[in-house]
Amino acid sequence: MPSDANPPPVQVRPLVARRELADLPFRPGAKATAVLSPNSKAVKEPSGIVFHPTRGTLFVVGDHGDVAELTRDGQVLHQTRIKDHGFEGVTVGPDGRVFVIEEKKSPKLYALDPDSLEIQAEYEVETKLEGKRVIGKHGNKSTEGLCYVPEQRAFYCINQHPARLVKLDVPLTEKEGKARAVEVIDLSDIVEHQASDVTYDTASGHFLITESGSGKEEGRVYELTREGKRVREATVPGARAEGLALDGSGRAFIADDAGGVLRVDP
Secondary structure (H helix, E strand, C coil): CCCCCCCCCCCCCCCCCCCCCCCCCCCCEEEEEEECCCCCCCCCCCEEEECCCCCCCCEEEECEEEEEEEEECCCCEEECCCCCCEEEEEEEEEHEEEEEEECCCCCEEECCCCCEEEEEEEEEEECCEEEEEEECCCCCCCCCCEEEEECCCEEEECCCCCCCEEECCCCCCCCEEEEEEEEEECCCCCCCCCCEEEEEEECCEEEEEECCCCCCCEEEEECCCCCEEEEEEEECCCCCEEEEEEEECCCCCECCCCCEEEEEEE
């Protein structure tokens, strides 16, 4: 059979150029505004925050099982408290689902419906890799943050102390199961005290590791490559910066464990 004299043109998908650095607004003179009051009952002791790119909103979680969706101006769209839970990290995963992680001796990862905020699935997080414990035994030294890396279709959680970034393989087709630890990156030489969150910046392909301040000094954020090499660091406002989110417009949002949510404008 003769070949087509005019074959269809080959379609080439253009590559999206990576930013060299994450677009962080933490510069001298940057303005920090409280968008959720420290006295708000929507989220008590905020510990994690994420920007949902499809919905254009923020999801904030707290130590007492609070989960809330906010506008970027701090309006509470809906909120719930899931009894007998305490969440430390939150991220947006496949299909726009919201995932939260609970810090305890046997940590758990939960998938939430972003509309109802109800638990859809739960996964026990394995704390060992090749027989060695990589996630802390104690509730205040364990899983402190969570992010999702779409290019790898993988979740990462941050161990508070010693600081470690742990890659998780989660069986998302199941409603329950185990999130297996498959890789660990030691950050103890980078994070000085205790890690409090991990954020993945899709624009640069870098991790952002937040370190909470003591209340007397500012917290810090460390920008790292996916291999765990330090790129730079910066101070962040807030008495106890427990969570960090970027909205892609140059603004950052901080979940402050002392209460409330801050927006930092460039």
